[in-house]
Each structure stands twice: as C-alpha cells, then as structure tokens.
Amino acid sequence: MKLEFDAITKRYGDHTVLDAITAQLEFPHVLALLGPSGGGKSTLLRVIGGLESPEAGSLTVDQQPVPTAEKSLRAYRSNIGTVFQSWNLFPHLDALANIMLPLTAVHGLAPEAAHARAEELLERLHLNGHAHKRPAELSGGQRQRVAIARAVAIRPKLLLFDEPTSALDPEMTAEVLEVIADLKSEGRTFILVTHAMNFARTVADQVAFLANGRILEQAPAQEFFSAPQTETAQRFLAKVLKY
Amino acid sequence: MTRHQTINAVISVLLGATLLAALCFALLQALSWNWSGVWTYRQVFWRGWLNTIWISLAALALSVLLGLLAALGRRARYPALRWLSVGYIELIRGTPLLVQLLILFYVVADAVGLQNRYAAGILILSIFSGAYIAEMIRGGIESIGKSQLESARAIGLTRWQTYRHVIFPQAMRHVLPPLAGQAASIIKDSSLLSILGIEEFTLAAQQVNSATYSTLESYLPLAVGYLALTLPVSLLSRRLEHKFRYET
Numbered sequence: 001m002k003l004e005f006d007a008i009t010k011r012y013g014d015h016t017v018l019d020a021i022t023a024q025l026e027f028p029h030v031l032a033l034l035g036p037s038g039g040g041k042s043t044l045l046r047v048i049g050g051l052e053s054p055e056a057g058s059l060t061v062d063q064q065p066v067p068t069a070e071k072s073l074r075a076y077r078s079n080i081g082t083v084f085q086s087w088n089l090f091p092h093l094d095a096l097a098n099i100m101l102p103l104t105a106v107h108g109l110a111p112e113a114a115h116a117r118a119e120e121l122l123e124r125l126h127l128n129g130h131a132h133k134r135p136a137e138l139s140g141g142q143r144q145r146v147a148i149a150r151a152v153a154i155r156p157k158l159l160l161f162d163e164p165t166s167a168l169d170p171e172m173t174a175e176v177l178e179v180i181a182d183l184k185s186e187g188r189t190f191i192l193v194t195h196a197m198n199f200a201r202t203v204a205d206q207v208a209f210l211a212n213g214r215i216l217e218q219a220p221a222q223e224f225f226s227a228p229q230t231e232t233a234q235r236f237l238a239k240v241l242k243y
Numbered sequence: 244m245t246r247h248q249t250i251n252a253v254i255s256v257l258l259g260a261t262l263l264a265a266l267c268f269a270l271l272q273a274l275s276w277n278w279s280g281v282w283t284y285r286q287v288f289w290r291g292w293l294n295t296i297w298i299s300l301a302a303l304a305l306s307v308l309l310g311l312l313a314a315l316g317r318r319a320r321y322p323a324l325r326w327l328s329v330g331y332i333e334l335i336r337g338t339p340l341l342v343q344l345l346i347l348f349y350v351v352a353d354a355v356g357l358q359n360r361y362a363a364g365i366l367i368l369s370i371f372s373g374a375y376i377a378e379m380i381r382g383g384i385e386s387i388g389k390s391q392l393e394s395a396r397a398i399g400l401t402r403w404q405t406y407r408h409v410i411f412p413q414a415m416r417h418v419l420p421p422l423a424g425q426a427a428s429i430i431k432d433s434s435l436l437s438i439l440g441i442e443e444f445t446l447a448a449q450q451v452n453s454a455t456y457s458t459l460e461s462y463l464p465l466a467v468g469y470l471a472l473t474l475p476v477s478l479l480s481r482r483l484e485h486k487f488r489y490e491t
Contacts, residue, residue, distance in 0.1 A: 051397060078399025088394035092412045101408055102398035150398070 001062060001158065001189050002026045003048065005215075008057035010043055017043045018054065019213035027206035030184055031191045032221065034200060035210035036236055041193045042162055044210065048191060049160045050077040061158070078106045081151030085163040087143045089135040095122065095146045096131040099153050107154055114153075121149040125179055141172030145179055152183070159183065159190035166195060177203075197240050201225050209233045272459060280455035281464070291447025292468050298365055298443055299430045299472075305369035306429070307422070310376025317381055328377070335374035340432055343371055348439050364436040372429050379421045383414030416487040423480035427473040434469070444468055 003025040010018040018040050025031060033041040046052040047059065050066060050073050059066045067073050089098050096118050103114035122131050125145045135143050144164060151159055161180065165173040177199050183190065184203055194200050200207065200221065207224040209217045209232075216230045228234045316328030335343065344367055352363040387410050395405040437446035445465060452461035 049397065051393065074396075074399050074401065077397060080397075082397040084390070084394070084397075086390060088390045088397075090391065090394070090409060090413075092416075102400075105404050105408060106399040154398075 001029075001031075002060075003031075004060045004063075006058045008044075008047060008054045008059060010040075010047065010052065010054045010213075016213050018047070020057065021213070021215055022057075023208070023215045023218070025206065025208055025215075025218060027204075029187065029189050030204045030206070032200040032204035032207045033191065033193045033210060034197070034207055034224075034236075035216075039211040040213045041210050045160050045162050045191060045193050048158075049080050049082050051082070078102070078154070079157055081154055081156035081159040083144070083147050083151050083159070083161045083164050085166050087135070087140075087147040087167075089143055089147055089150070091135050094132045094134050095127065095138065095149075098135070098146055099150045102150065102154050117153055118149070121153055122146075125149050139172060140168045141175040144168065144172070144176045148176070148179055148183075152188075157189070159188060161190060161192045161194070163193050163195065195240070197225075197237075209236070211236070276460060277455070277457050278460055280457050281451055281460040284451040284454060287447045287451055288444070288464060288468070291442060291444040294442055294447075295430065295433055295444040295468075296472065298361070298368070298436065298441070299426070299433050301365050302368040302372060302429050302433065303426050305365065306372035306376050306425075309369055309373030310380050313373060313377035314380035314384065317377070318384065332374045332377050335371055336378075340368075340371050340435055341438070343367060344435060344439060360439055360441055364439050364441045368429065368433060368436065371432070372425060375428075376422065376425055379418050379425065380414065383417035384410055386417050387413050420480050420484035420487065423476055423483055427476040427480070430472050430476070431469060 003023075005021045005023045005025075008018050008021040009016070021040075021044070033045060035041050043052060047054055048061070048066075053068060053073075067076055089095075090101065093101065096115070099118035099121060100111070100114040103109040103117060104111055109117070119131065122128060125148065127142060127145055127149070130138060130142060130146075135146070138146065148164075164180065165176050168176060173196065177196065180190075180192070180199075181203055192200065192204065204221040207219060207221050208215050209224065209228070209230070211232050216232055217224070217228070219229070224233070225237065228237055313328045313331055316324045317332070319325055319328070344364075347367045347370070348360075348363055352367075357363050357366075391409055391413070392405065395409045400408065433443055434445035436443055437449065440446070448461050448465040452458055455461065
C-alpha cells in the first residue's frame with residue numbers, strides 16, 4: 001500500500017496538529033505510526049480514515065485521492081475498518097447486531113448473509129457464546145475484539161487501529177494483540193497507532209515516526225528500532241524501551 | 244429533643260389537626276350527601292371519561308410527532324428551520340395553555356375555518372404539549388456521546404441512518420420516562436378543553452353539577468376519574484426510569 005501526503009495541515013484552534021506533512025509511505029501490509037503523545041499520530045490516522053478533513057493539503061491512498069465532499073467521503077469511509085481506543089461499540093445492540101449493522105445498512109447484505117458472516121467472525125475471534133451480549137456485559141478485551149470483528153466484517157481494503165489496547169489491562173491487551181497479529185498473518189493491510197512498542201516491532205513492516213505534527217522519519221520496523229536516525233526518535237525509544 | 248425532631252413534631256400535629264378538621268367537615272357534609280342525583284347521570288360521566296381518554300391519546304400521538312419535528316428542526320442544517328423550532332418551543336412554553344386555547348381557538352381556528360371543536364382542541368393541546376416533548380427529545384438526542392456519532396460516521400452511515408440505528412434507539416432510554424410523565428400532564432391538561440365546550444370528563448362533571456346542584460358529589464368522582472388515569476401512567480414512568488437507570 002502506498003500513501004502520499006501533500007502538505008497535509010490540520011489545526012485545532014491555534015494548535016497545529018499536522019504541520020504541512022508531505023511524505024510518501026509505502027508498506028507491504030502493516031504500517032505503525034509511532035511517536036510521543038500529542039505528536040499527531042492519531043490525527044493523521046483519522047485523516048487517512050476520512051474522519052477528519054485537513055484544512056489544507058491532499059492525500060492519496062494507492063493513487064486514489066481521498067475525497068473531500070461528504071457524500072464521496074462516506075463511501076470512502078465505508079470501505080475502511082476503523083478500531084478506536086475505546087471500542088465505540090453501539091451499547092444498545094448486542095455483539096452480533098453491532099457487527100451486522102454496517103453490513104446490512106451500508107453494504108447492502110441480506111440479513112441472513114450478514115448474520116452468517118458475523119457468526120463466523122465471532123467464532124474466529126474466540127467470542128463464541130457472546131453473540132447475544134451487549135457491550136456492557138463484555139470485558140474490555142472482548143469488546144475490543146467485537147469492534148475488530150465489526151471492522152473486519154466489511155472486508156475493508158484498509159484497517160485502522162487507533163491505540164487499540166490503551167484502555168486495556170495487560171491480559172486483555174495480549175488477547176487483542178494476538179488477534180491483530182492473526183490479521184497480519186491472514187495478509188490484511190492495516191495501519192496501527194500504538195504505544196505497545198514491542199508489538200509494533202514484531203508486527204509492523206514499516207514505521208513512521210511523528211512528533212510535533214511532522215513525520216520525522218520512516219524506515220522498515222527492524223531498522224527503525226535498531227538504528228533510529230533522528231535525535232527525537234532516539235530519545236523517544238530510549239525512554240519508552242527503558243522499562 | 245433536637246431541633247429537627249421539634250420541627251417534625253410541629254408539622255405532624257398541624258397535619259393531624261388539618262386532617263381531623265377535614266374529616267369533620269366531610270362527615271357533616273356527608274349527612275346531606277346526595278349520590279342518587281349524580282348516579283342517574285353516570286352515563287354522562289362515563290362518556291366524558293372515555294372522551295378524555297381518546298382525546299388524550301390522540302393529543303399524545305400528535306404531540307410526539309410535533310415534538311420530534313421541532314427537536315429535529317432545532318438541529319437542522321438550515322438556520323431558518325432552527326429559528327422556527329426555537330420560536331415555537333419558547334413561545335408555547337412561555338405562555339399558559341389557557342391563553343393558547345383562547346387565542347388559537349377563537350382567533351386562529353376561526354380564521355382558518357377549522358369548525359370541528361374536537362379537532363381544534365386536540366390540535367391545540369398537541370401544539371402545547373409538543374413544545375415540551377421537543378425539549379425532552381432534544382435532551383435525549385444530546386445525551387448521545389460524540390464517540391457514538393464518530394462510530395456511525397466511521398462505518399459509513401448516512402445522517403438519517405445514524406438517527407435511525409444509533410441516535411433514536413439510545414435516546415429512547417432518556418426520553419421514555421419523562422414522556423410517560425408528559426402523558427399524565429396531557430390527561431390533566433385536557434380538562435381545560437372544557438372551556439371550548441368539548442364534552443370531556445370535566446365538562447361532563449360540570450353538566451352533572453348544574454343539573455343536580457350537588458357540587459361535591461359531582462366533582463369528587465371527577466378527581467377520582469383523573470387519578471385512575473394518571474396514577475398508572477406515573478407508575479409506568481417511574482418503572483421506566485428505574486429500568487433504564489441500570490442498563491448499559
């Protein structure tokens with residue numbers, strides 16, 4: 001997959017979150033966006049996902065420009081699976097219905113077909129027996145796996161993970177990371193924003209390092225972790241890998 | 244005795260004395276109670292009571308529709324629609340129902356040629372109640388977290404689909420308990436329709452009173468008849484509140 005950013009700028013009030021990012025990111029399957037908090041990783045991910053419109057600049061995904069008009073943007077978003085930090089499941093729907101909703105409402109699947117696909121995913125993500133539980137009845141790890149199932153069910157061309165384990169305890173984190181690692185071995189393409197450095201190191205093909213609204217460097221994951229080029233990245237890695 | 248207990252004792256004594264006085268008064272009255280006159284008019288009561296029920300049901304349905312439209316209007320993309328909704332809600336909530344009945348019935352309904360007093364009465368009651376329901380629905384919609392809307396956007400739902408699949412089902416939890424309370428208000432407020440000559444429960448009691456001259460015997464069943472309708476509704480409201488509080 002190839003992403004091309006041309007002077008992408010995003011501001012919140014006076015605060016510039018993305019500072020005219022111009023870059024080409026190419027990766028076979030998994031890209032990790034790393035960097036200090038507030039550096040712009042999540043915002044960049046949301047721009048890629050069509051959830052946030054930049055004030056200036058443009059972006060292409062595999063040579064296709066990301067649209068700016070709401071209607072075509074909606075069609076664009078519907079082919080991307082997004083997994084949020086706090087899962088964002090629909091609390092009034094059970095796990096099965098959460099997975100089925102985009103399939104029936106957006107992708108035009110018949111209820112039976114959507115049901116079959118949702119069941120299959122629940123089983124694959126070891127959620128058998130939880131199909132008819134609402135999010136409030138599930139553990140954090142289970143919720144995040146349902147959210148992943150919802151994102152995967154639409155057979156997206158690209159999956160986005162926005163700090164998928166930041167709200168989870170270590171055991172649940174392991175559950176979820178395992179699922180994400182499985183997605184890689186299935187050959188899916190995704191972009192991951194995470195603070196789980198060791199996981200990023202094992203699962204990512206390519207790393208982009210962001211700080212202060214800019215991409216300071218990008219490199220294959222192994223290279224980035226063993227020999228970061230910029231001083232900011234060196235300090236960042238030294239700090240987060242210390243303990 | 245603490246201050247607290249003293250105050251409580253004083254209130255209890257006052258309450259007891261009042262109740263006793265009321266009981267004595269009622270007993271004295273009871274000597275001259277005349278239920279037989281009122282009993283002969285029981286059909287009038289019954290018909291009035293039934294009219295109150297269907298008038299209230301019709302007004303409830305219509306006011307939910309109006310409230311929904313006004314609540315959506317307040318959130319509309321077009322400023323003109325927002326102004327219209329805010330104007331409606333504030334105008335209606337800022338004036339008494341009686342005044343609205345007088346103006347809308349004797350001026351507006353007359354001017355547009357709406358002759359059927361039942362239709363006019365139900366419409367005015369709905370316009371009144373709809374303004375309050377609009378605010379309940381707006382509160383329910385605004386209680387939905389931003390993350391839910393974001394999630395709806397992420398999976399590609401349209402604006403209407405977001406309302407249908409995400410906002411409305413969740414807003415229901417917040418809207419249903421106060422809405423049940425509003426239903427009780429509609430039942431009580433419908434008594435004012437009597438001034439338009441609509442033969443609902445209150446007008447029926449007034450007719451019985453003027454025919455029999457037994458005031459207490461005419462109006463006591465009136466209060467009981469309203470309670471028979473409103474108590475179950477408020478009970479329902481409380482149960483809904485309880486039920487939804489523990490969900491999610």
